[in-house]
Amino acid sequence: MIVIRDLCKSYATPSSTVTALSEVNLTIDKGDIFGIIGFSGAGKSTLIRCLNRLEEPDSGSIRIGDHVITDLNDKELRLARRKIGMIFQQFNLLDAKTVWHNVAFPLQVAGHPKPYIRERVAEILELVQLSDKAGAYPAQLSGGQKQRVGIARALANEPDVLLSDEATSALDPQTTYSILELLQDINRKLKLTIVLITHELDVLSHICRHMAVIEGGTIVETGTVDQFFLNP
Numbered sequence: 001m002i003v004i005r006d007l008c009k010s011y012a013t014p015s016s017t018v019t020a021l022s023e024v025n026l027t028i029d030k031g032d033i034f035g036i037i038g039f040s041g042a043g044k045s046t047l048i049r050c051l052n053r054l055e056e057p058d059s060g061s062i063r064i065g066d067h068v069i070t071d072l073n074d075k076e077l078r079l080a081r082r083k084i085g086m087i088f089q090q091f092n093l094l095d096a097k098t099v100w101h102n103v104a105f106p107l108q109v110a111g112h113p114k115p116y117i118r119e120r121v122a123e124i125l126e127l128v129q130l131s132d133k134a135g136a137y138p139a140q141l142s143g144g145q146k147q148r149v150g151i152a153r154a155l156a157n158e159p160d161v162l163l164s165d166e167a168t169s170a171l172d173p174q175t176t177y178s179i180l181e182l183l184q185d186i187n188r189k190l191k192l193t194i195v196l197i198t199h200e201l202d203v204l205s206h207i208c209r210h211m212a213v214i215e216g217g218t219i220v221e222t223g224t225v226d227q228f229f230l231n232p
Ligand code: ADP
Pocket: 011, 012, 013, 018, 019, 020, 038, 039, 040, 041, 042, 043, 044, 045, 046, 047
């Protein structure tokens, strides 16, 4: 379902060129929960941001379902991105909007009619167990509740894939597990493919079925999580 081939990305800085990704190859099955783990600076964030072209790769290809993401023009990319949800470490919510409007926003941008938006927002807020917070502003929520809003917003347009960029790294352990369990529940109920990056082994072992280890911008290991943890 997701096929990454020979992906390269470097950043030009005033003093030098930093190679963030070098010939990355990876295949992720539809419906999987796939974890990518590595130390800080390994290239995790660059890799996951290339999947929806928040970063432009220098070369290589990315296919998600029927879309060759790396070949899309701007308009095609905008449409394809509706089917790729993303959640972030710092939640990236719209602070001036209520929970309800944060979740409605991507549906409004997609041009859905108001009655559909009302129905859909209610449905997703129920899924993430935040129906009672619809009128609250992000500043009035706990970290875990904020991330639930982030998840609800990411799911609004019924994506095929959910990308998680260290989504639990700002949360305490107990809240982390409740968010991971929500992601697992969503994966089961919606048959959604989840790709998550993390620097924490615990996060990965808790919910992922397959995983890859990234070091210095290349994938050094891939396999099932059980292989990694049962046969060191
Ligand atoms: P990780 O998410 O694993 O911490 P990143 O993808 O953020 O790794 O970074 C990979 C490498 O690319 C690091 O050496 C980092 O310093 C560098 N890098 C990331 N973003 C930029 C940028 N915008 N400009 C210059 N270098 C960057």
